[in-house]
Amino acid sequence: MPGDAAPIDFTGLIRDGGLVVCGQATAEPVTLTETLVTQAAHLPPFCMMVGPLFSETFSTCAPNVSFQSYGVIGNARRLAKAGRLEVIPSNYSAFCADFAARRHRADVVLVQLAEAADGRLSASLSNDYVIDAARGARLVIAEINPDAPFTFGAEWPADVPIHMRVAARRVPVELPSTPLDDVSRQIAAHAASLIADGSTLQFGVGRVPDAILSSLSHARNLGIHSGLINDAVVDLIERGAVTNADKGIDAGITVTNQVIGTQRLYRFVHQNRAVAVRPTSYTHGQNVLARINRLVAINSALQVGLDGAVNSETLNGVAIGAIGGQLDFVRGANASNGGRAIIALPATASDGTSRIVVNVETVTTPRADVDAIVTEWGVAELRSCGLAERARRMIAIAAPEHRDALAASVHHRK
Structure with missing residues (x-):
């Protein structure tokens, strides 16, 4: 909320040259990504790995942050137009498999999760590369969003640790259908x-x-x-x-x-x-x-x-x-x-x-x-x-x- 303290201080959590992976598309953990962008100028240089962007989070971001993606989708086009997005030309299946094989190595992972009444966690809106990225990451920070749906098939694995938890301050990103012509x-x-x-x-x-x-x-x-x-x-x-x-x-x-x-x-x-x-x-x-x-x-x-x-x-x-x-x-x-x-x-x-x-x-x-x-x-x-x-x-x-x-x-x- 405006005037509230930041939900997390990234000082000391982001390392120089580290790769930060965040949930893509509607699975973006917006509370975490917005906070990171706000603090980015005071952090060491790092790279963000993003997928399709449907939020406004990265419309402005400090110059010490670089970006990578497997494509230019949604608002990622703004980053590409500004020359700040490096595209990895890869089939989506291979891109995801590269995290499982550690060819891509995440240092920090930011993820949005849904939590059931019994404490089980779900990756909710996307079951992509984030879980494999988290399995090999130094630090995994989860944004627990009560408005994110608990979906089956995307349950968070018990062997992948969550190092820090933050309460969401935003509802999940939405993408309405485009009017037909x-x-x-x-x-x-x-x-x-x-x-x-x-x-x-x-x-x-x-x-x-x-x-x-x-x-x-x-x-x-x-x-x-x-x-x-x-x-x-x-x-x-x-x-x-x-x-x-x-x-x-x-x-x-x-x-x-x-x-x-x-x-x-x-x-x-x-x-x-x-x-x-x-x-x-x-x-x-x-x-x-x-x-x-x-x-x-x-x-x-x-x-x-x-x-x-x-x-x-x-x-x-x-x-x-x-x-x-x-x-x-x-x-x-x-x-x-x-x-x-x-x-x-x-x-x-x-x-x-x-x-x-x-x-x-x-x-x-x-x-x-x-x-x-x-x-x-x-x-x-x-x-x-x-x-x-x-x-x-x-x-x-x-x-x-x-x-x-x-x-x-x-x-x-x-």
């Missing part, structure tokens, strides 16, 4: 044609995946096995579209790695045994994904090339996205019986340039792994197609004003 609805209509009853869905954050989910309320016996869930999942469950009955594994259970939404979602998952917040090794593991029936991976992109290669990381040499779990789930969907890997994106960027390009500048998903590309202009089915046919199909779903230039580029290369 005509383009996202048109993309959703095309994508929905690829999603059969009984499919199991994976999806990310943003307007396009939200639009696709909102278009599926008529579907039957859908399942969820995803890197995240949001408020739209609650809608689908309450409308009876999601039953998790036909997944082949985890019958009746919505499986996720992170919970990203509003208090409505947090209330829904609290002590709900029909939702499991599982570790990345399970949610993104290829041996797990291949066992799921009709896994449909829905991911986005910044660009797609005429050969089908997908770029979700950079534009004009500047990092503005992430590899994330895209390739994990594309390959998992390709290995799933009846699975589909959908890359969905608007055909044009906000400045009017085409997002269907001759060649992408960074390859996130290789052309060999691509399945279906969807824009508001239709679906390009690319699996098993040669390069010439791929180019024709990609040009057909580009914005009409860019098709001639794209076709001319193909002709010029012949």
Whole structure:
């Protein structure tokens, strides 16, 4: 509260050159991170390892703090734009595994936890790399948040010590759904044609995946096995579209790695045994994904090339996205019986340039792994197609004003 003493004094706790890992996205322990930012100028230089940022915590931070992440998501773009964020180009599954293998070594871990009436602790909104980071850290500081939901699957392991506990002064970070627009609805209509009853869905954050989910309320016996869930999942469950009955594994259970939404979602998952917040090794593991029936991976992109290669990381040499779990789930969907890997994106960027390009500048998903590309202009089915046919199909779903230039580029290369 304003005027109250700081909940913790980081003097002597942060060491010169140490790596401080904090919970990502809605699992950010905001009481701790806000306090650390306030005190940072009086501490020795250190590095913060962050994931997606949906709070304003790091909008201003002392220059002796550097930042690392596996991508540029949410407000992390401000840090990247200011040249303060080093991106580690890694699949999300590998990034998390690197903490377990001690290739990333945290000195201090800041984590938000929920506490049950019997004293059990849960990592609540995210079961990612933080637990493995804490297992090898010198110091683990937990923010106990009474407003954080207690989730099953994310129970804090008894063998990982909590060295200090702080009472939360903030409710968990929320991320409301982005309002839909005509383009996202048109993309959703095309994508929905690829999603059969009984499919199991994976999806990310943003307007396009939200639009696709909102278009599926008529579907039957859908399942969820995803890197995240949001408020739209609650809608689908309450409308009876999601039953998790036909997944082949985890019958009746919505499986996720992170919970990203509003208090409505947090209330829904609290002590709900029909939702499991599982570790990345399970949610993104290829041996797990291949066992799921009709896994449909829905991911986005910044660009797609005429050969089908997908770029979700950079534009004009500047990092503005992430590899994330895209390739994990594309390959998992390709290995799933009846699975589909959908890359969905608007055909044009906000400045009017085409997002269907001759060649992408960074390859996130290789052309060999691509399945279906969807824009508001239709679906390009690319699996098993040669390069010439791929180019024709990609040009057909580009914005009409860019098709001639794209076709001319193909002709010029012949």
